[in-house]
Amino acid sequence: MNLALDTPLPPGALCDDAAGVLAPAFAATRTLWWHGAEADMATDKTGAVTHWHPRSGEITMRPTKPNEGNGTLGFAGDLTGLQCRHGAQSGLFADRAIPGDAATATIAIRWYVAEGDEARTLFTLNTAVHAAEEGGGNYLFLSADASTLTSKDDANTVETSLPLPNSDAPRMAIVSLHAGRMALQLLGADRAEARSPTPILTGPASLFLGCRNQRPRLVKTLGGALILDAWLWPGRALLHSDTDEDRALLTALHRYRLWSEDAA
Structure with a gap:
């Protein structure tokens, strides 16, 4: 039987x-x-990830100092990515991923967690690691427990959360910052927003995956996520924008979620 459609299909539909x-x-x-492809992730002989090369852009992720081989190349069916270990510093980071000002930015992440485990810290956009000499800075993180997805900053100026439905499938979330505004969306589900009277982040920022900074502490924030993809748009607030280009990027992320889940 042949199936014929008389309407255009989006790129990649077939x-x-x-x-x-x-x-x-x-x-x-x-x-x-x-992107969590095996070809993009360099490992040592133990399977520990030593470099995560970008699919787009020029910044390579490297292990944090406390990550002594804990972050490994992981698989779950057809899924591939950075496998974090529950209670162990397994993180990677992109140093000065935002070299200018992190006041406006968007971060997206796609992850999977096995039944009975928790993702906990998924990513952190951290300006404090670059403001340490002045004693300032802040960081924004996204974390997930068994039922809730939470985005908040270390200075306690903004916080918002969304219900996290039980699912044995990859999940995908976006966080946008625009000065004192923060928006969080779980793709295919809900969206929430929060406001701060002042910019949430300022100055250069590094992006951390699976942890919050370069320190070995905060063990209770470290979970067992398989991080499949991470995206960063410095200077773009996709969830606060109506420009054609930003709307097209959001559409691309939604399509990627649908296509990649179908392929998996």
Whole structure:
């Protein structure tokens, strides 16, 4: 039986390589994207990830100092990514991923967690690591327990959360900052916003995956997520923008979620 459609299909609708189809769109907008393909993740002989090369952009992720081989190349069915160990510093970071001002930025992440485990800290956008000499700075993190997705900053100026439905499937979330505004969206589900009277982050920032900083403490914040993809858009607040280019990027993320889940 043949199936015929008389309407145009979006790029990639008949393709099982969602990442390959979307890569040019992300590259054209200077997106930083770390994709959990085995070819993009260099490992040592133990399987520990030593470098996560970007699919788009030029910043390579490297292990944090306390991560002594805990972050490994992980698999779950057809899924591949950075496997974090519950209670162990397994993080990677992109040093000065935002070299200018982190007041406006968007971070997206796609992850999977096995039944009975928790993702806990998924990512952190951290300006404090660059303001330590002046004693200032702040950081914003996204974390997930068994039922709730939470985005908040270390200075306790903003916090918002969303219910996290039980699902044995990858999840994908976006956080946007625009001065004192923060928006959080779980793709395919809810959205929430919060406001601060002052900019939440200022100055240069590093992006951390699976942890909050370079320190070995905060063990209770470290979970067992398999981090599949991470994106960063410095200077773009996708969830606060109505420009055609920013709306197109959001549409691309929604399509990527649908295509990649179908392929998996």
